[in-house]
Amino acid sequence: MALPFNILVLVCLAYVVFLFLGAFGADKRASQGGSNWLGLPLIYTLSLSVYCTAWTFYGAVGYAARSGLEYVTIYLGPTLVMIGWWWILRKLVRIGRAQRVTSIADLISSRYGKSNGLGVLVTLLAVVGTTPYIALQLQSVTLSFAVFAAAAPGGFEGADLSATALWVAVGLALFTILFGTRNLDANERHHGVVTAIAVEAVVKLVALMAVGIFVVWGVAGGTTEIASMIADSPISNWNINPGRWAGLTFLSAAAFLTLPRMFQVLVVENVDERQLATASWAFPTYLMLMSLFVVPIAVAGLNVLPPDANPDLFVLTLPLHYNQQGLAMLSFLGGFSSATSMVIVASIALSTMVSNHIVMPIWLSARSGGATMSGDVRQLVLVARRVSIAGVLVLGWLYYRMSGGGAALAAIGLISFAGVAQVLPAMIGGLFWRGATRVGAAAGLIVGFAIWAYSLFLPSFGETGIMSDAVMADGPFGIGWLRPQALMGVDGLDPVVHAIFWSMVSNTTVFVLGSILSFPRPVERLQGAQFVNVFEHSATAQGWTRGTAESEDLLVMAQRIMGASEAQALFQSETERQGREGYLPDTTPDFLQRLERQLSGSVGAATAHAMVSQIVGGSSVSVDDLMAVADEAQQILEYSNQLEVKSEELTRTMRQLSEANEKLTALSIQKDAFLSQISHELRTPMTSIRAFSEILREGGLDDSGQAKYAGIIQNEAIRLTRLLDDLLDLSVLEAGQVTLNMRRVRLNEVLDSAVTAIGADRDTGGLAIVRTVAREDVEVTTDPDRLSQVFINIIANVRKYCDAASPELRIIVRQGKDGVDVDFIDNGKGIPKESQSMIFEKFSRLTDHQKAGGAGLGLAICREIMVKLGGAIAYLPGQGGAAFRVSLPR
Amino acid sequence: MTDQTSDLKIGGDPEPTVAVTLPRHVLVIEDEPNIIEAISFILSRDGWVVATHSNGETAVEAVLKLRPDALILDVMLPGRSGYDILQDLRANETTKDLPVLMLTARGQKNDRELAERLGVNKFMTKPFSNAEVLETMRALIEA
Incomplete structure (x- = not known):
């Protein structure tokens, strides 16, 4: 006997009420703060079982019946992700908690600079990718009803099967709205729903295992028998296609991370990061148990049931075949659970995205200005969510109606997987690569999504759908390499593998190139750093500076989003933390961040940021810029340091070059000046000599005139000779080519010879020389001729320049520790202070030429000689007249 | 110690042979006594009335x-350098066209260029030929 339709519906309703009560109880416990058992890793693990939908429950058996062991790949991917939780999942969950991420669209949007455009893109992608999946669930429930109808004699009385899908959709929408949008939780967690999902997970597992046990021990008669049955079946002959295995494993792993409902339970509903550690082994175990009896059921179904039986429904039809009504009922509930849990979580996830990324931004921009101040945002968000849930289910139902429910369950599942997997590059890139940018992510998503739609999604509607046979066979407009299932002429690939390959490769390539070629905005850089370095950063979102934000405005807004009591509690605790009383804390950056995170739990990061920005005013931009400056400064610090070092080097080199250049220039100027001086000194006497020679030669002069002019010529010739002597002397001294004849001499002897040579001793009425002979009796080691030359020069200078009425020169010898000083002091005016430093330079004659009579080289020569003799000559200021000190070593 | 005296001397007696024309007055600004003597002698003998001045600072006043x-x-x-004096003379309305022969013992290329830029009429390097100086002075006066 078969179950009547009414009983079936009644059982379903009873089951739903049971779930309802469980969910209600959990919500109540959670709101009373007694939700400790919800934190159990087991509940978290079981909630992950939304991965196992009706596709897994019914479809896996069908998959095994059609393609052998390949169904295992669908479990393999998630298993790998869970086992490797430490690398990706842990980071994902940490970021999700730190940034209060509400959905995968929010994650992507938040990572790439809170870009709402990306949020919309991912939302659309998720909706398009999930819709077939929801349709799949509706189809499976409808099919399972149909199975019972077929088993009942004459079908169901008064039952309209075609309406089943619609009623299921409506029922699920109601349930989801009830538990998914009961309130706006700041953490976007749904304790009731999670509880219901966990219960359903158990029902699924128990039902499938019960059917499996029944098949192995009830139908086949034991493990040995079933093993031989499997060996005899075509399943054992299936070859493993490595490409397809790798592709499908990758796909299921990608989908496990990117499916909106998986993200919801994995990240958003996660209460404690440590749950991951348990789930990492518990969930693979769950999956293993789910897949344990798939092959036996498939083999038994193929053997026992008529050849036209749908393998996707063996789980139901086998118990019915053996008239196991109870088991069939359990199995039906298992399938029902799989379908409903998926639809509930998926529609919650999708509605969150739609309301946060599409409805709220539109509403915000429509009411620009005082948007956050008017209307009940909270109510609006809830309504938006509810409408979205209904909308998502309507879309699923429409897809179900359009696709005619014909395609195999597994095929629809894979198409869906491949669609949502397009988010993977942007997600993984965003987690691990700071260089990933919004532009790259958007471009990659669009390209991947387009290729997916073109090569997999659109062709899935079949011949009657959007893609005509001609396009499928010859490509659009007959362009062969654009054939949807043989892009670039790569033929012979499995359509799914082909689509995965091209969409993921293009997606990733465009994402990477786009990221490299584009420059991230400040917020992107910040968020990138926050995401990639989430383990180093504490949980801080983007910073706020103390703005002009009115605390009261913020409170009004927060109340509308979070609810009055929660908002007030938040504001009160913050005020207390700041050491005051009341509800209006200072709007510190800390507080604004905290508030934004709280709000983003309800409306998403982008919207929350926009809302706070509206009140805080334009300051957010400047904060971005400031932070960006800091961020970029950090990034280019090394580069800049290198540049600085280089620059210092260059500066140093430049300084050295410039110094060298200055020296050369100075030398060159000195040389020019010297040559010019020499020229002048030589030409002046020669001018006189030539002029008077010509005059004498012309004749006509008297004797005295002749004698006078001949005298001038003689004097000028002597002057010229002296100049040449001095020049030669100096150049020899400067070149260091002079040979010194050093010996021990008595200083007084040298002085005597100098005075005698210059004729000063016979100079009556001229210069008087005052000497203290006793003190001059000192022995020194020197070249007496050269030293005498110095003394002669000095005495000659005094004779020339001393302007006293009765010139007098005192020569004073002083013995010091290191040597002997000989001071020459006259009684004239002395040398002006500003000229004292110049007198030892060449041609530095201070008076006019005629009076000096020399070339101005005397003191320059003296200096050179004294250096050679190991002593020095210096002008001695403050002695009344001109004074020179000659210092000699002993 | 610097000699800053400015002495004005009128050179030897003008030759009666050139009395037919008006005597030309020339001022020699030079500080080497022997050269002053030589120039004064040859110009006087040629019929010039020669005045001399040996201080750069007061040279423009003397002119x-x-x-x-x-x-x-x-x-x-x-x-003061001869260049500065020339510059001042060229800037003065009464002396801007005064024929000037510059003599220098330095005689490097840039000295000549500088003098020409400042508007010298003739530039000669020492030592000079007496005949050339006389010819140049005649030419300057006739131009």
Whole structure:
């Protein structure tokens, strides 16, 4: 006997009420703060079982019946992700908690600079990718009803099967709205729903295992028998296609991370990061148990049931075949659970995205200005969510109606997987690569999504759908390499593998190139750093500076989003933390961040940021810029340091070059000046000599005139000779080519010879020389001729320049520790202070030429000689007249 | 110690042979006594009335005071360079067209260029030929 339709519906309703009560109880416990058992890793693990939908429950058996062991790949991917939780999942969950991420669209949007455009893109992608999946669930429930109808004699009385899908959709929408949008939780967690999902997970597992046990021990008669049955079946002959295995494993792993409902339970509903550690082994175990009896059921179904039986429904039809009504009922509930849990979580996830990324931004921009101040945002968000849930289910139902429910369950599942997997590059890139940018992510998503739609999604509607046979066979407009299932002429690939390959490769390539070629905005850089370095950063979102934000405005807004009591509690605790009383804390950056995170739990990061920005005013931009400056400064610090070092080097080199250049220039100027001086000194006497020679030669002069002019010529010739002597002397001294004849001499002897040579001793009425002979009796080691030359020069200078009425020169010898000083002091005016430093330079004659009579080289020569003799000559200021000190070593 | 005296001397007696024309006045600004003597001698013998001045600082005043028909100007003078003096003379309305022969013992290329830029009429390097100086002075006066 078969179950009547009414009983079936009644059982379903009873089951739903049971779930309802469980969910209600959990919500109540959670709101009373007694939700400790919800934190159990087991509940978290079981909630992950939304991965196992009706596709897994019914479809896996069908998959095994059609393609052998390949169904295992669908479990393999998630298993790998869970086992490797430490690398990706842990980071994902940490970021999700730190940034209060509400959905995968929010994650992507938040990572790439809170870009709402990306949020919309991912939302659309998720909706398009999930819709077939929801349709799949509706189809499976409808099919399972149909199975019972077929088993009942004459079908169901008064039952309209075609309406089943619609009623299921409506029922699920109601349930989801009830538990998914009961309130706006700041953490976007749904304790009731999670509880219901966990219960359903158990029902699924128990039902499938019960059917499996029944098949192995009830139908086949034991493990040995079933093993031989499997060996005899075509399943054992299936070859493993490595490409397809790798592709499908990758796909299921990608989908496990990117499916909106998986993200919801994995990240958003996660209460404690440590749950991951348990789930990492518990969930693979769950999956293993789910897949344990798939092959036996498939083999038994193929053997026992008529050849036209749908393998996707063996789980139901086998118990019915053996008239196991109870088991069939359990199995039906298992399938029902799989379908409903998926639809509930998926529609919650999708509605969150739609309301946060599409409805709220539109509403915000429509009411620009005082948007956050008017209307009940909270109510609006809830309504938006509810409408979205209904909308998502309507879309699923429409897809179900359009696709005619014909395609195999597994095929629809894979198409869906491949669609949502397009988010993977942007997600993984965003987690691990700071260089990933919004532009790259958007471009990659669009390209991947387009290729997916073109090569997999659109062709899935079949011949009657959007893609005509001609396009499928010859490509659009007959362009062969654009054939949807043989892009670039790569033929012979499995359509799914082909689509995965091209969409993921293009997606990733465009994402990477786009990221490299584009420059991230400040917020992107910040968020990138926050995401990639989430383990180093504490949980801080983007910073706020103390703005002009009115605390009261913020409170009004927060109340509308979070609810009055929660908002007030938040504001009160913050005020207390700041050491005051009341509800209006200072709007510190800390507080604004905290508030934004709280709000983003309800409306998403982008919207929350926009809302706070509206009140805080334009300051957010400047904060971005400031932070960006800091961020970029950090990034280019090394580069800049290198540049600085280089620059210092260059500066140093430049300084050295410039110094060298200055020296050369100075030398060159000195040389020019010297040559010019020499020229002048030589030409002046020669001018006189030539002029008077010509005059004498012309004749006509008297004797005295002749004698006078001949005298001038003689004097000028002597002057010229002296100049040449001095020049030669100096150049020899400067070149260091002079040979010194050093010996021990008595200083007084040298002085005597100098005075005698210059004729000063016979100079009556001229210069008087005052000497203290006793003190001059000192022995020194020197070249007496050269030293005498110095003394002669000095005495000659005094004779020339001393302007006293009765010139007098005192020569004073002083013995010091290191040597002997000989001071020459006259009684004239002395040398002006500003000229004292110049007198030892060449041609530095201070008076006019005629009076000096020399070339101005005397003191320059003296200096050179004294250096050679190991002593020095210096002008001695403050002695009344001109004074020179000659210092000699002993 | 610097000699800053400015002495004005009128050169030897003019030759009666050139009395037919008006005597030309020339001022020699030079600080080497022997060279002053030589130039004064040859110009006087040629019929010029020669005045001399040996200080650079007061040279322009002397020119304005004496209003000579031509000027012989040394470059290296105590107090002020011949270039500066020339520049001042060219800037003055009464002396901007005064014929100037510049004499220098430095005689490097850029010295000549500088003098020409400042508006010298003739530039000669020491030592000079007496005949050439006389020819140049005649040419300057006739131009």
